[in-house]
Amino acid sequence: MVEMKAQTKFGKRSTAEDVTRGVDLVGKVALVTGVNSGIGTETLRVLAARGAHVIGTARTLEKAREGCANADGATTPLACELTDLESIRACVASIGNEFEHLDIVVANAGIMALPRLEQVRGIEKQFATNHLGHFLLVTSLMDRLADGARVVMVSSEGHKGAPKTGIEFDNLSGEEGYGAIRAYGQSKLANILFARSLAKRLEGRATANSLHPGVIGTNLGRHINPLLSAVLGIFFMAFSKSVAQGAATSCLLAASPSVQGVTGRYYSDCAEAPCSDLAKDDALAERLWQISEELVS
Numbered sequence: 001m002v003e004m005k006a007q008t009k010f011g012k013r014s015t016a017e018d019v020t021r022g023v024d025l026v027g028k029v030a031l032v033t034g035v036n037s038g039i040g041t042e043t044l045r046v047l048a049a050r051g052a053h054v055i056g057t058a059r060t061l062e063k064a065r066e067g068c069a070n071a072d073g074a075t076t077p078l079a080c081e082l083t084d085l086e087s088i089r090a091c092v093a094s095i096g097n098e099f100e101h102l103d104i105v106v107a108n109a110g111i112m113a114l115p116r117l118e119q120v121r122g123i124e125k126q127f128a129t130n131h132l133g134h135f136l137l138v139t140s141l142m143d144r145l146a147d148g149a150r151v152v153m154v155s156s157e158g159h160k161g162a163p164k165t166g167i168e169f170d171n172l173s174g175e176e177g178y179g180a181i182r183a184y185g186q187s188k189l190a191n192i193l194f195a196r197s198l199a200k201r202l203e204g205r206a207t208a209n210s211l212h213p214g215v216i217g218t219n220l221g222r223h224i225n226p227l228l229s230a231v232l233g234i235f236f237m238a239f240s241k242s243v244a245q246g247a248a249t250s251c252l253l254a255a256s257p258s259v260q261g262v263t264g265r266y267y268s269d270c271a272e273a274p275c276s277d278l279a280k281d282d283a284l285a286e287r288l289w290q291i292s293e294e295l296v297s
């Protein structure tokens with residue numbers, strides 16, 4: 001694991017194109033989830049523009065095709081509904097049939113702040129989608145990762161809103177208490193903890209990092225009350241980024257030589273950033289890994 005604090009010459013206003021300028025990804029295979037909207041569409045577009053063959057997934061094949069249509073380069077659309085274990089397994093099987101290796105995985109898809117408790121297989125839906133779906137997808141592809149491959153987990157500063165205990169293992173159903181933002185925070189904390197555990201398991205052969213993309217006006221806020229959304233929009237205007245800027249940290253970690261070898265870190269605005277103490281808790285990360293394995297088996 002690289003111990004130095006890794007900084008780059010890029011920052012908050014850098015775009016995905018800026019951070020990958022001059023990077024040649026010809027011959028590389030990348031996987032990006034959630035390519036039909038927001039940051040995922042731009043991540044796919046820019047990685048393909050730099051020469052990677054990008055497998056773009058979405059909840060349906062039709063949506064994946066729509067996302068891939070935005071790219072000027074080689075793409076393969078695949079369905080991957082992250083709440084459906086069979087859909088994830090079918091996606092993994094298709095990747096295995098068509099590609100010998102993967103060089104980049106950007107686990108980008110996500111949902112935020114469902115106003116009422118929703119469940120998938122008895123598990124709160126944001127945790128099931130944002131964490132468990134990606135956990136199954138990425139761990140199923142671990143033996144396909146090429147030497148030097150990079151796994152990028154799109155998390156959020158919202159991870160700091162997770163419950164005080166971090167992951168509520170005794171309330172993964174949400175039935176013992178549910179808060180929309182708290183549940184989102186828990187799922188995004190899980191993304192960071194997963195990247196941390198994965199970095200250890202991949203040490204010496206591939207890297208895994210997590211990131212906050214910034215505040216970007218995408219479809220992510222679709223579940224937030226429109227009035228609240230408008231108020232928050234005004235409040236966040238000064239901090240917000242364009243989608244091109246929002247995809248920059250993902251693309252930096254996925255492809256830039258400036259972060260080669262960096263692993264187990266959390267980034268924001270194209271630089272290493274402080275995450276919560278819970279997000280650095282290796283015992284919590286390990287417990288999450290074990291329980292996630294049970295929940296997707």
Ligand SMILES: NC(=O)c1ccc[n+]([C@@H]2O[C@H](COP(=O)([O-])OP(=O)(O)OC[C@H]3O[C@@H](n4cnc5c(N)ncnc54)[C@H](OP(=O)(O)O)[C@@H]3O)[C@@H](O)[C@H]2O)c1
Nearest residue numbers: 034037038039081082083108109110156215216218219220
């Ligand atoms: N925008 C921000 O300010 C912000 C801030 C912090 C973190 N993030 C993170 O950035 C990532 C991308 O978000 P975004 O802002 O680009 O949001 P977005 O525009 O809503 O895109 C989210 C993507 O995830 C997909 N998705 C949702 N549920 C899924 C499921 N069950 N299976 C497969 N795909 C699913 C969506 O597909 P559908 O369109 O079919 O639902 C969409 O393609 C998320 O992980 C989010 O947590 C965003």
